[in-house]
Amino acid sequence: xxxxxxxxxxxxxxxxxxxxxxxxxxxxxxxxxxxxxxxxxxxxxxxxxxxxxxxxxxxxxxxxxxxxxxxxxxxxxxxxxxxxxxxxxxxxxxxxxxxxxxxxxxxxxxxxxxxxxxxxxxxxxxxxxxxxxxxxxxxxxxxxxxxxxxxxxxxxxxxxxxxxxxxxxxxxxxxxxxxxxxxxxxxxxxxxxxxxxxxxxxxxxxxxxxxxxxxxxxxxxxxxxxxxxxxxxxxxxxxxxxxxxxxxxxxxxxxxxxxxxxxxxxxxxxxxxxxxxxxxxxxxxxxxxxxxxxxxxxxxxxxxxxxxxxxxxxxxxxxxxxxxxxxxxxxxxxxxxxxxxxxxxxxxxxxxxxxxxxxxxxxxxxxxxxxxxxxxxxxxxxxxxxxxxxxxxxxxxxxxxxxxxxxxxxxxxxxxxxxxxxxxxxxxxxxxxxxxxxxxxxxxxxxxxxxxxxxxxxxxxxxxxxxxxxxxxxxxxxxxxxxxxxxxxxxxxxxxxxxxxxxxxxxxxxxxxxxxxxxxxxxxxxxxxxxxxxxxxxxxxxxxxxxxxxxxxxxxxxxxxxxxxxxxxxxxxxxxxxxxxxxxxxxxxxxxxxxxxxxxxxxxxxxxxxxxxxxxxxxxxxxxxxxxxx
Amino acid sequence: xxxxxxxxxxxxxxxxxxxxxxxxxxxxxxxxxxxxxxxxxxxxxxxxxxxxxxxxxxxxxxxxxxxxxxxxxxxxxxxxxxxxxxxxxxxxxxxxxxxxxx
Numbered sequence: 001x002x003x004x005x006x007x008x009x010x011x012x013x014x015x016x017x018x019x020x021x022x023x024x025x026x027x028x029x030x031x032x033x034x035x036x037x038x039x040x041x042x043x044x045x046x047x048x049x050x051x052x053x054x055x056x057x058x059x060x061x062x063x064x065x066x067x068x069x070x071x072x073x074x075x076x077x078x079x080x081x082x083x084x085x086x087x088x089x090x091x092x093x094x095x096x097x098x099x100x101x102x103x104x105x106x107x108x109x110x111x112x113x114x115x116x117x118x119x120x121x122x123x124x125x126x127x128x129x130x131x132x133x134x135x136x137x138x139x140x141x142x143x144x145x146x147x148x149x150x151x152x153x154x155x156x157x158x159x160x161x162x163x164x165x166x167x168x169x170x171x172x173x174x175x176x177x178x179x180x181x182x183x184x185x186x187x188x189x190x191x192x193x194x195x196x197x198x199x200x201x202x203x204x205x206x207x208x209x210x211x212x213x214x215x216x217x218x219x220x221x222x223x224x225x226x227x228x229x230x231x232x233x234x235x236x237x238x239x240x241x242x243x244x245x246x247x248x249x250x251x252x253x254x255x256x257x258x259x260x261x262x263x264x265x266x267x268x269x270x271x272x273x274x275x276x277x278x279x280x281x282x283x284x285x286x287x288x289x290x291x292x293x294x295x296x297x298x299x300x301x302x303x304x305x306x307x308x309x310x311x312x313x314x315x316x317x318x319x320x321x322x323x324x325x326x327x328x329x330x331x332x333x334x335x336x337x338x339x340x341x342x343x344x345x346x347x348x349x350x351x352x353x354x355x356x357x358x359x360x361x362x363x364x365x366x367x368x369x370x371x372x373x374x375x376x377x378x379x380x381x382x383x384x385x386x387x388x389x390x391x392x393x394x395x396x397x398x399x400x401x402x403x404x405x406x407x408x409x410x411x412x413x414x415x416x417x418x419x420x421x422x423x424x425x426x427x428x429x430x431x432x433x434x435x436x437x438x439x440x441x442x443x444x445x446x447x448x449x450x451x452x453x454x455x456x457x458x459x460x461x462x463x464x465x466x467x468x469x470x471x472x473x474x475x476x477x478x479x480x481x482x483x484x485x486x487x488x489x490x491x492x493x494x495x496x497x498x499x500x501x502x503x504x505x506x507x508x509x510x511x512x513x514x515x516x517x518x519x520x521x522x523x524x525x526x527x528x529x530x531x532x533x534x535x536x537x538x539x540x541x542x543x544x545x546x547x548x549x550x551x552x553x554x555x556x557x558x559x560x561x562x563x564x565x566x567x568x569x570x571x572x573x574x575x576x577x578x579x580x581x582x583x584x585x586x587x588x589x590x591x592x593x594x595x596x597x598x599x600x601x602x603x604x605x606x607x608x609x610x611x612x613x614x615x616x617x618x619x620x621x622x623x624x625x626x627x628x629x630x
Numbered sequence: 631x632x633x634x635x636x637x638x639x640x641x642x643x644x645x646x647x648x649x650x651x652x653x654x655x656x657x658x659x660x661x662x663x664x665x666x667x668x669x670x671x672x673x674x675x676x677x678x679x680x681x682x683x684x685x686x687x688x689x690x691x692x693x694x695x696x697x698x699x700x701x702x703x704x705x706x707x708x709x710x711x712x713x714x715x716x717x718x719x720x721x722x723x724x725x726x727x728x729x730x731x732x
Contacts, residue, residue, distance in 0.1 A: 604731060605728065605731055606727070606728030606729060606731035607724070607725055607728050607731075608663075608724045608727070609654070609655055609656075609658070609663075609724055609725070612654050612655060613655050616651055616655070
């Protein structure tokens with residue numbers, strides 16, 4: 001069973017090749033190829049998972065070496081697939097959610113010109129993402145990392161005829177590139193100091209050679225963190241994600257919510273040994289996570305565009321994952337990654353159904369009353385919203401977020417403040433997502449529904465709604481008496497977090513608090529946006545309300561700041577240096593030789609007597625010099 | 631033997647040389663250019679002989695023999711070229727043969 005592992009990433013790549021080469025002639029068949037390859041890949045992933053769980057390989061690690069990639073002077077990274085429980089979880093999330101979103105796209109993108117191109121990019125993305133999570137060494141991981149970045153760029157700019165989509169794609173590419181550069185330097189640093197890029201060897205070597213808390217692990221962790229910040233859209237590199245919503249909605253669901261943006265979380269979890277040895281950087285991870293989740297939750301509160309609300313929500317939820325990573329709750333982060341993949345994909349797909357149902361309307365204030373007109377989309381979206389808001393007991397988000405908050409509380413460094421940020425974020429989350437639900441699905445209808453979702457849209461929605469409920473039951477808090485299956489499953493990968501007297505009573509109390517907070521958020525949203533919208537409008541009309549709303553709407557002015565501080569000076573410099581100062585030397589040489597060329601070709605008159613005269617003159621001059629110089 | 635003053639010989643050689651050079655520069659007929667070159671060669675030959683005589687060295691005469699041989703070769707090649715040029719351009723005007731203008 002396990003030996004089928006190589007097929008899991010190979011199938012999407014095969015699908016990509018087929019679509020790239022023959023896609024134009026396939027027509028509607030392209031969807032079958034694109035969806036089928038990922039579907040088969042998901043089946044093989046399930047088979048591998050079944051094999052992995054029923055008969056675990058030794059040490060719960062299975063590696064499959066496909067071939068040597070490079071072999072130069074002791075530097076020998078192979079195409080090596082590495083499967084442990086962490087990568088297994090990631091593979092399942094990527095293939096299953098990926099398959100559902102491909103199925104959804106088959107209907108969603110039907111009328112589009114670039115139908116086969118879309119599936120080609122999507123398959124390439126799934127393949128690259130699988131390479132990323134299955135990579136046994138950091139170089140292969142980096143290949144997948146860049147591959148998903150490329151696909152993200154291609155798919156954000158998928159509708160390339162509108163220039164603003166191209167600009168959004170370039171922005172996403174450039175901003176993530178800043179992080180990628182840090183990661184690349186991190187790889188050089190690690191290879192230079194540890195002599196290998198094989199992740200497991202590297203971790204062992206790091207534990208042997210480096211002192212915990214010394215400069216080496218801190219630098220390495222900071223560089224890896226830089227890469228993760230860019231990819232996962234965390235402060236201060238978060239500005240690209242809201243603009244990335246220019247891509248088609250399934251892309252936002254798959255790449256910019258469920259999988260690619262969580263790659264940073266995966267990377268940090270994968271290199272957890274280094275982060276454990278670098279307490280300062282690890283604390284920074286937690287603080288960045290807490291700050292990001294608060295800032296972007298506040299921004300999500302005031303957006304008009306349904307997809308931008310969800311984009312800020314994604315940044316905020318990844319902030320929770322970073323918070324968990326920062327306090328050493330590795331499995332909690334991965335748990336939230338998984339549940340978030342389910343419910344955020346669901347929310348995006350539901351939003352996509354609404355958008356296409358209203359003929360491309362993105363503004364939530366032009367929607368309304370869709371509860372009756374699009375019941376399936378409503379119920380599914382509501383399920384996702386409940387899970388995101390972490391409504392108690394029945395939703396997946398409740399369990400994963402509760403675990404993160406509990407871990408933050410236990411953290412020895414600023415535990416209370418991290419927890420407080422998390423709980424405040426939970427309140428905001430609950431408010432903004434139910435604001436969306438109440439505005440879009442309740443109230444009076446404002447725009448006519450032109451298209452009802454067909455079966456290929458409904459099936460993924462229902463499946464993801466199911467997962468958004470059930471996904472949480474694999475890891476219950478201790479006081480339910482059910483064992484935390486998920487955390488135990490990941491135990492072979494992550495060090496057990498230092499339990500500071502984990503009292504079930506404390507956990508029960510904290511879970512109760514977060515349950516109350518999320519319900520309170522729902523009520524606040526109900527009160528301000530459905531029952532008495534005049535209050536919220538009144539608040540938005542006051543001067544501070546307007547200023548704050550504008551500030552939050554623009555994402556805390558980060559775009560403005562970067563525009564002023566970085567983009568404008570760079571543009572100015574590029575314009576000022578249009579003729580390239582360094583180039584002047586070379587263009588001078590070129591101009592001089594051109595001048596002499598024309599001058600000398602003028603002297604080439606073809607007249608023998610002229611040549612003879614010049615010759616004689618030259619002889620006279622030479623002799624004169626020879627005589628006089630004596 | 632009444633000695634001819636050395637200066638006279640050199641003045642004569644100089645005059646001959648200048649005459650030849652002016653002929654080369656001024657005449658447009660290829661044949662005349664060739665003849666002017668011959669005059670320049672002979673002027674330098676005369677200077678060699680006079681110089682050899684003055685210092686009692688045989689080298690001057692040796693050089694003159696070389697010049698004679700070279701002049702003979704030059705004339706044969708030169709005349710052949712002139713003949714070809716005439717066939718090509720139907721004229722002996724040196725300025726007509728200016729196709730190599732840059």
